[in-house]
Structure formats: C-alpha cells, structure tokens
Amino acid sequence: MPETLDALTDVAGLAVGHHTLADARSGCSVVLCPQGVVAGVDVRGAAPGTRETDLLRPENSVGQVHALLLSGGSAFGLDAAGGVMRWLDERGHGLAVGPARVPIVPAAVLFDLWLAPRERPGANAGYAACEAASSGAFARGSVGAGAGASVGKLFGAGQAMKGGIGTASRRAAGFTVSALVAVNAVGDVVEPDSGRILAGARSADGSRLRDSIASFLAGETGTPVLGGATTIGVVATDARLDKAGCQRLATAGHDGLARCIRPVHTASDGDTLFALATGRAGPAPATLLHVLAAEAVAAAVLDAVLSATGLPGLPSAREWAAT
DSSP: OOOOOSSGGGSTTOEEEEEEOTTSSOEEEEEEEEEEEEEEEEEOSSSOOEESOGGGSTTSSOOOEEEEEEESSGGGGGGHHHHHHHHHHHTTOSEEETTEEEOOOOEEEOOOTTTOTTOOOOHHHHHHHHHTOBSSOOOOBSSGGGTTOEEOOTTOGGGOEEOEEEEEEEEETTEEEEEEEEEOOSSEEEOTTTOOEEEOOBOTTSSSBOOHHHHHHTTOOOOOOTTSOOOEEEEEESSOOOHHHHHHHHHHHHHHHHHHEESOSOTTOOOEEEEEEOOTTOOOOHHHHHHHHHHHHHHHHHHHHHHOOOBTTBOOHHHHHHO
16 A cells, blocks of 8 residues: 555645745635546535536536635635636646637635735735645645634634644545545534544633534524635545546535534535546445545544644634643
C-alpha cells in the first residue's frame, strides 16, 4: 500500500492551495485538476452560495472541471473563482469551445463576515491560492477558506468557537477516497463514537460547552442568522465515475457531516459538497466508495476543528481542552 498523507492529495492528480488574507480572518482554498476531472455536487443546506453547480447536473453537457474553489467572504467570495480561471487560462487549461479554452471552476462560499465585514477574497486571492497549490502535504486549520470559520452558532456568534479547514483520506480494496472540508456550522462538532463535543456553543458566560440540540429542545431560544454559517468541501476518489456517480459520492459525503455536526443542514447553513473522480484506479463498487466518503468527510471535519487556531473571543478546540 502506498504511503499516504491522510489528505485530499492522496488522490493522485489533484493539488490543493490556500490563500489567507492579511488579517487572517478570511481566505480561499483551491483544488486544482487542470487536466479535467469528472465532478458532481450535492447542496443540502438551505442558504447556499455557489457558482457553476447547475453545470454539474448529470443531464447537462459539460463533463469535466479544471478546479474547484472554496472561499470565505460569503457571496463576495465567489469573485475569487475569476482568479482561478485566469491562472488556468494563462497555462492553456480549459474546455475547448471553438477557438477558445474556457476553464470550468465551480465554487462554494461560506459566511465569515462576522469577523471582518470588509475583508473578502477576490480574484487576486484565487490566483494566489493556485500559485500556492501543492500535490503533497498542505496546511490545515485556520487557513484559506477556514481562516474565518466558526461553529456552535445556534445561540448567536458571540457564543461560538473556532472552525477551520481539515482533510483526511481512506483507502480500501485498492481505491482511495479523500476529503477537504471547511467547517463553519451552526451546529456543534462532536466525536461520532463518543458523542463528546469538541467545539460548539458555549454557555452565556463562556465557562462551559453546552449541547446545542439539548438546550434548544429544552426551550432555549436559538438565534442563528439566516445564511450565517455553511460547511463546504470536496470529496475525491481515484475510482472511475460518471457525473451521476460523482453526485452520489457527494451525497454519501454528507453522511459524514451528519455524524459530526449537530444540527446540520439547517435553514442558516448552505452545506455543499463537491465530488471529483480521476478514474485512475478504474471502476469500483459504489457502496465501497460511499462508505469511504462518509468516513473521510467525518475525519476531515474533526481535523478542521482540532487543527484550528483561536481568535479573540473565539477559542479553538485545542485551547479549550488546555484550560
């Protein structure tokens, strides 16, 4: 079995890059596949911010993408995709359309404007993320799209904790499925096996963690802001899939979110997962890939919060555990 990085780049042919804005409270992350890769998407949250997702529907014509973008900055952050397109265009990558090549770059954004309302990733940030991309190990935690991420916002952003961006991979029967997830949820992040809360809503005085769902069901009033959260990410495999198979892989990845984020897919979240299939390992049993996708996404969510660095008034899981 080849050595792994426990990262999205365990799927050969992909590269990941981050750009974090100077104030370290927003940024963007890119997954490069300039050779063209089959892709799909599944949007589960009720408040998504996305670009080019209709193109990924199985019945539509374009069969491959050349990059995926995850960005902070809410809808403003969609501008960063223009920089990714420019980087690809300068290198001759894209879909051949008559005399031109058009890079296909679907994108999803999360809301981090709580922290820096005027700091938003734009085209230059997307370009810089491409310049920083690596097919090997890459940073995780409070970088790129995870720089301004937070979790545990059911009772307001003032009681939240730090989210981040994380990655993981799983391998079985000669196939690899990997995930990259920027965790910025209304809900708490918990260990699936024990149910222990790693990061989430704090009590009003900030002295303890509380179970958001239990508190909500007990009658406490939640005040999440519509569209004020969102977990976004990418699931990738070296198996061969068509667009419909990629869509199903993204759907399976959402099972991993549901294992670790409580509540998830709320009216205030825009939870979106993309899927990529390079095809290098050939066809694979669908159920195997779906099991691996859920496992990889769940592990990436945990990695995101455990790798994060806190900000003033927004402690990280590591800082909380050390107190």
